[in-house]
Amino acid sequence: MRQLKLQDLYQGFRNPQTIQALALQIQQKATQLAQPLRIMEVCGGHTHTIMKYGLNQLLPDNIEFIHGPGCPVCIMPKERIDQAISLAQMDNTILLTLGDMIRVPGSKSNLARERAKGFDIRALYSPVDVLQIAQENPDKKVIFFAIGFETTTPMTVAVIEKALALTLDNLYFHINHVLVPPAVDGILSDAQCQINALIGPSHVSVISGAKIYQPLVDLYQLPIVVSGFEPVDVMQSILMIIQQVIAQQTVGQKATVEIQYSRAVTWEGNQKAQQLINDYLEPRSHFRWRGLGDIPLSGLQLKAEYSAIDAEKVFADQLSNEPIDDHKLCICGDILKGLSKPQDCKVFGRGCDPSRPLGSCMVSSEGACNAYYRYAEVSLPKSRKSSVEKSAKLAKSERVSV
C-alpha cells in the first residue's frame, strides 16, 4: 500500500470520477427501492457539503434530503441567547464564546450588536484562550458561553479542568452543550415523521462512538450511516443506505448502524474524552430546542459540586428562563420532521430570510430554509441538462491517464 499524503485526505474524497461512479451506482440501485427514500442528514456540516457540492442534483427523484436541526447554534432558543446578552451587559464582564454565536438573534438583539454598543464580547476560535483572558483580567468576571454538540463538549471540559487546577476565581462557564440522539429521537418519535434513513453526525461519533445510534435503530428500524464530510463520503453513505433498504426489502435484513467514515470513527469512540465529560457534566432533565421544543435529557449542565463556576447559578438573578417562542407562523418543527418544505411556510422569503431569520431553520447557513433560500437550485434548460452518465463519459474521454 502506498503512503498516505495529507492532500489524499482532502482531494481523495472529492475526486470527480469517484463522485460520478457513486452517482451512477446510486441511480442504478435506486430503481429497486419500493418506497421513496427520505434521508435526514442531522448535521449542519453534511447539509453544507450537500449544498456546496450540489449532491442533491445528482440523485434520482425517489431520494430526497430532509435537512436536520442544523447546528448547536441555530437550535439555541431565544431565551438562552438573551441570557448571554444579559451576562455580557453586567459590569466589569467579558463574555467569550465561539464564532458562530455572535450572529444568532435573541428576542431583541444579538451579541454582535451588543459588542458594537461597547460591551466586551469576544468570539474565540478555541476555548483554550479563555484561561489566558481570565488570567490577564483578574478584576473582571470572565464568562465562557459554551456551545456545541458532543464533538465540542470535551474541549470545554478540558478547559474547565485546567481552570479549576489554576484556581481562577474570576472564570465562569455557562453550559449549553446538547446531545444529538435525544433530538433525533424527538424528531423520529412523531408518528407523522417522514424520515426513513439517517446520515449520522460523525465528528460527534469520533467522541461518543457510533454506538450512540444503536438505540435509535432498535427503536425505529431505520438505517443509520455515520458519514464523513467530503462529497465522496456523503455519496457513499447514500449508497450504503440504499443497499441496506434493498436487503431489508428482499431478505428482511434488519437495519443497522454502519460506519462509512472508517478513517476517523470507531464503535466505541474516544473514551478518554467521554470520561472527562462524565467527570464534570451531567444530563439536564430538559432542554428546549428551537423549532423542536422541550426534549428530555438532551442537554448537559455542570455537576452540583462545580456550582461555584456555574454562571447559570452564580448569576441566576440576572438571568430569565422565560421561554420565548418563535413567530407563530414559523413551521420549523414540521420542516425538521420532513412534514413540510421551506416553501410551504407562509413567512419563507416574506419576512423571514437570512438577514432577518424568524426561526432556527433560517438562522444558520446550514438550516433547511437558509439553504433553500440561498442555494435555490439553478434550473437548467433541457437541452443543456448534463446527465450524470453523459458527463461521466465526457470526463472519461477527456481524462489523461496517470
Place this chain on the structure above:
Amino acid sequence: MKIIELSHGGGGAETQQLIQQLFYKYFGNEILLKAEDAAVLSIEGQVAFTTDSFTVSPLFFKGGDIGKLAVVGTVNDLAMVGAEPLYLSCGFMIEEGLPFSSLKKIVQSMAKELLNCGAKIVCGDTKVVPRGAVDQLFINTSGIGQIKSLPNAMPSAHNLQVGDAIIVSRDIGRHGAVILAARESLNLQSDLESDCTVLWPAVKALIEAGIECHALRDATRGGLAALLNEWAETSQVCLEIEEGKIPLCEPVQGLCELLGFDAYDFANEGTFAISLPAEQVATALEVLQQFEFCVNAAEIGRVSDFQPGLVVLQTPWGSQRVLELPKGELLPRIC
C-alpha cells in the same frame, strides 16, 4: 526623533522636519520638491482619477505593509481602466506615539513601489492625531493616470459580452488569508505572502498585444465573489464559472479548511480578472504568464445569458450552485 508626536502635525518646525527628513527624502521629485500649495500637472488625452484609503492592521504583514498597499491599491485601480499611473497624492493620518522607524520603513516601501510602476507622489498632507483617534496609521492615496487603451476600447464593467471568456490572473485569496492568519487570536503560522503587487506592467502588455479587454477588475475586498457578482449585476449577464479551474495555492486552501471559509470571499491585492473574446484567451494567457505574478493565470469560465445577474459555479461532476456576495464579518465556522 524616536516617535511621532502631535507637534509633528502642527504645521510648524517639527512638521517641516518630518517632511524634509522623510517624505521629501524618499518621495522627492521635481514637482513635489517645488513645495507649492498644489501640484501643477500637464497631461494629454483622457485622464483616469481614483482614490482609496488604507487602514490595514497589522501595519506590516508577510509580503508587504500598509505603505506598499497604499501605492499598489491606487495604481491598480488606474490600471483596471487601462490607465498608466502617473501622479499620486498621499495623505497620512498618524496616531501620536507611532515609532518613527515604522513610519520610515513604510515610506521606504512606498518609494520602492513607486519606482516599480514609474508613478510619482506630487502632493501630500500629514496629520498627527491623539492616541486612539486612529489605529496607528491611516493612509489615503489618490491617483491620476493616462488612458492607454484604444479609444472605444476602454475596459468597463458594463461591457461584458455573452460568449466572452473569463480569465483570472493568479491563485486567489492570498492577501485576505495572510491578514486573517496574522490575527493574533487565531495563533496561526504560515509562510504565505500577500499577493500585493503592481499590475500595470501586465495590463500594458495586454494592451500592446492587442487583447480586447472588455472588462478588467482587480479583486480586492469581498474577493473574487464580489468581483464576479458586480460584473454579472452591472452588465446583466450570467457568469458560468468552473470551480475546478480556479487556481488556489495550498496554504490558502489549508486556511479555508481550518476555519471553514471559502477562498472566493478573501481579499486580494494583486489579482485581477479579465472578460475578453474567447478566441483571444490563448494569446492573453501567453502574455500574462511571462509575469511572475501571473504564472498561474487561467481561464475559469464564460459569460452567457443563462441567468442574467447571477454567478453560477459548476462542479466537475455536473452539479451547480450560485456564488453569492459575501455577507457580514468573516467568522470561523465551528459546525
Place this chain on the structure above:
Amino acid sequence: MCLSIPSKITHIESATIATVDTMGVQRQVSLDLMAEPVSIGDYVLIHIGFAMTKMDEIAALESLELYQEMIDLMDAESSQTLGV
C-alpha cells in the same frame, strides 16, 4: 457537525501540546483529549484547537483503493455501452 479537519503533526512540544500543519498553515493544538501518544508524521483530526483522534491511515487508503475500483468498473461498463 463540528468542523474538524485532518492535519499532520510536525512537532511535539510536550505531552500535551503539538504543532500541526494543514497544507502550509501551522498551529499548536492541545493533546489533552488524546488517549494514545502521537508521533511526528501522524495525521490527526483537529477541532477548535484540540486533537480528537488519530486518522486511521490504512482505512483511508482502503477507501481510496475501493473508489479506484469503482471508477475502473464505471469506465469498463461505459466502454462496453459505447462499443469502445
